[in-house]
Every structure is written in structure tokens, then in C-alpha cells.
Amino acid sequence: MRLTTASRYEAGIGELQRRQQALGEAQQRLVSGKRVERASDDPVAAARAERASASLAISTASLRALDASRTHLTLSESTLGQSAELLQQARDLVVNAGNGAYTDAERATLGDSLRGLREQLLNLANRGDGNGSYLFGGQGSAGEPFVEGAGGVSYRGTPGDTQLAVGEARLTSAVDGDRTWTAVPDRGGATINVFDALAAMADALQTPGRSSATIAASNTExxxxxxxxxVQQGRERSAAGEALNRLEGIESRLGQQQLDAQQVQSDATDLDMVAAISDFQNQQTGYNAALQAYAQVQRLSLFDYLKG
Structure with a gap:
């Protein structure tokens, strides 16, 4: 009889501990809101959640890179728009300089205005993107990409377009500054340095004693x-705009992938609160029943002790 009571006592302890653990786990799930917290809880669901987490991390990183590229391209496109306005003003000055009634002094004044526009253009070409880089640094520039020297303005950036790889897509994320400002393609394979060309135009306007024919030929060129x-900067601006349009499409796709991954992750690990509350209540009922059973075994054990 004592052996039977001892066995029931041990079984009661074991059942009570099992019920207590199950109740604690149910309570923890309610607190965390997660059905799967460890791989052992549901290996298949945990694997799905891990794959979704990896996909989510890739999408998030790509979206951050796209956001930086969008800022860079938007500023580049805007800056080239401002450049077009300044170049048009320069063109108007040259047209005015062709007026046969203008004196050398008046053309010299136009030359000063042309130099002022050149300086503004140089400032635009060296504009930063707000993140420590330069809009027209090409593939990289340690400092301002355009430097004024004794021989004119030279390009210190790395020529070429910067490409951003997003999955299988490759997206231009920065404008080639050399091709836009200091190596503008011209006829016969020649190139134009915008700043040096404007400086030469200003010099010509401030050269006195030129003949009408010389002035006309110089202005025409x-x-x-x-x-x-x-034309070239217009192409670069259009390319930046097209890249922005492509970027929006890729960003939309990545955003959907991010949402899909979050949904898969949620489906695999999140808790059904209604079912979880019901499970907790059942576990609590079971635990209380086990506790009552254990109390009865304890009373039997005490009775046997007193009989002995």
C-alpha cells in the first residue's frame, strides 16, 4: 500500500510539473505574441520564417540603397536644369555681343557677365549630394571633382557612370561628370570643356579692336x-530622369517583396490570439486539476503515515 501511494505521489508530482511547464509556455506565447520562438517549436514554420527574414533583409538593404540613389539622381537632374538656364543666359550674352552697334567696352562688360555665369556653373558642377559625395564625381571623388588651375578647370573625379545592382537589374545611380562638363563629346572626336570654353569666349569679348568679321565668326563658334x-547636358538630364522612373518601378517591386516576406514571416510565427487564449485557459484548467489531484495524494500519504 505504501508503494502504491508513493507511485501515485511521484506521478502526481510529474503531472503537476508537466502541467506547470505547459501553462508557462502558453503564458509566454501570449506575452510574446509568437507561436514559434524556437526552431524546436515548429521546425517547418521556423525554416519558412528564416527564409522570409533573409528575403526581408535583402529587400530592406536594397530599398535603402535605392533611396540614396534617388536623392542623388534627383539632385543631379535638378542641377542640370539650373545649368541649362545659366547656359541659356550665356547664349543670350553671346547673341547680344554680335550687335554691330556695341562698343568694345560694352562687349567687355558682357565678358564680365559671362565669367560670372562660368563661376556659377563651376559651383553647380561641384555640388555635393548631402551624403559626403559629389553629384558629378562619377565613380568616385575624394574632393571637389572640378578644380580650377593655371591651365583651366580639370576633372579630378573618376570618369564613368556609377551602376547600382539591384537583383538582376542594373541602374545608373550617378551622372558621369567628365562627360557632362569637361569632356563633352564634339564633332570629329573632339571634346569640349565647358569652363574653358566660356573663359575663352569671355577673353574674346574683352579683346578690343576686333573686326566685325572676326566678332561674327567668334560668336558663331x-x-x-x-x-x-x-544638347549633351540635356541628354544626361533625360538619362537621370529615365533612371528615376526605373528606380520607382524597382522600388515598388521591392516594397511588395518586403510586404510579402513580412506576411510569410507573420503567418509562420505569429500567434492566433483567440486560439492562444483558449489554449491558455485549457492549460490553466489542467494545471488546477493536477494541483487538486496532487493535494489528494498528499492527504493519502499523511493518512498512511499516521496509520503506520
């Missing part, structure tokens, strides 16, 4: 150069 630069 100056207008051709400015128009060529306007």
Missing part, C-alpha cells in the same frame, strides 16, 4: 559650342 553643351 561660341553659339555652336554652347548649343552642343546644352
Amino acid at each position: 561660341a553659339l555652336r559650342v554652347i548649343d552642343r553643351v546644352l
Whole structure:
């Protein structure tokens, strides 16, 4: 009889501990809101959640990179728009300089205005993107990409477009500054340095004693150069706009992938609160029943002790 009571006592302790653990786990699930907290809880669901987490991390990182590229391209496109306005003003000055009634002094004043526009253009070309880089640094620039020297303005950036890889897609994320400002493609394989060309135009306007024919020829060439630069920068601006449009499409796709991954992760690990509350209540009922059974065994054990 004592052996039977001892066995029931041990069984009661074991059942009570099992019920207590199950109740604690149910309570923890309610607190965390997670059905799967460890791989052992549900290996299949845990694997799905891990794959979704990896996909979510990739999408999030890609979206951050796209956001930085969008800022860079938006500023580049805007800056090229401002450049077009300044170049148009330069063109108007050159057209005015062709007026046969202008004196050398009046053309010299136009030359000063042209130098002022050149300085503004140089400031635009060296504009930063707000993140420690330069809009027209190409593939990289340790400092301002355009530097004024004794021989004119030189490019210190790394020529070429910067490409951003997003999955299988490759997206232009920065404009080639050299091709836009200091190596503008021209006829016969030649290139135009915007700043040096404008400086030469200003020098010509401030050279006294030129003949009408010389002035006309000089102005015609100056207008051709400015128009060529306007065309090239217009292409670069359009390319930036197209890249922005592509970026929006890729960003939308990545955003959907992010939402899908979050949904898969949620489906795999999140708790059904209604079912969880019901389970907790059942576990609590079971625990209370086990506690009552254990109390009865204890009373039997005490009775046997007193009988002995």
C-alpha cells in the first residue's frame, strides 16, 4: 500500500510539473505574441520564417540603397536644369555681343557677365549630394571633382557612370561628370570643356579692336559650342530622369517583396490570439486539476503515515 501511494505521489508530482511547464509556455506565447520562438517549436514554420527574414533583409538593404540613389539622381537632374538656364543666359550674352552697334567696352562688360555665369556653373558642377559625395564625381571623388588651375578647370573625379545592382537589374545611380562638363563629346572626336570654353569666349569679348568679321565668326563658334553643351547636358538630364522612373518601378517591386516576406514571416510565427487564449485557459484548467489531484495524494500519504 505504501508503494502504491508513493507511485501515485511521484506521478502526481510529474503531472503537476508537466502541467506547470505547459501553462508557462502558453503564458509566454501570449506575452510574446509568437507561436514559434524556437526552431524546436515548429521546425517547418521556423525554416519558412528564416527564409522570409533573409528575403526581408535583402529587400530592406536594397530599398535603402535605392533611396540614396534617388536623392542623388534627383539632385543631379535638378542641377542640370539650373545649368541649362545659366547656359541659356550665356547664349543670350553671346547673341547680344554680335550687335554691330556695341562698343568694345560694352562687349567687355558682357565678358564680365559671362565669367560670372562660368563661376556659377563651376559651383553647380561641384555640388555635393548631402551624403559626403559629389553629384558629378562619377565613380568616385575624394574632393571637389572640378578644380580650377593655371591651365583651366580639370576633372579630378573618376570618369564613368556609377551602376547600382539591384537583383538582376542594373541602374545608373550617378551622372558621369567628365562627360557632362569637361569632356563633352564634339564633332570629329573632339571634346569640349565647358569652363574653358566660356573663359575663352569671355577673353574674346574683352579683346578690343576686333573686326566685325572676326566678332561674327567668334560668336558663331561660341553659339555652336554652347548649343552642343546644352544638347549633351540635356541628354544626361533625360538619362537621370529615365533612371528615376526605373528606380520607382524597382522600388515598388521591392516594397511588395518586403510586404510579402513580412506576411510569410507573420503567418509562420505569429500567434492566433483567440486560439492562444483558449489554449491558455485549457492549460490553466489542467494545471488546477493536477494541483487538486496532487493535494489528494498528499492527504493519502499523511493518512498512511499516521496509520503506520
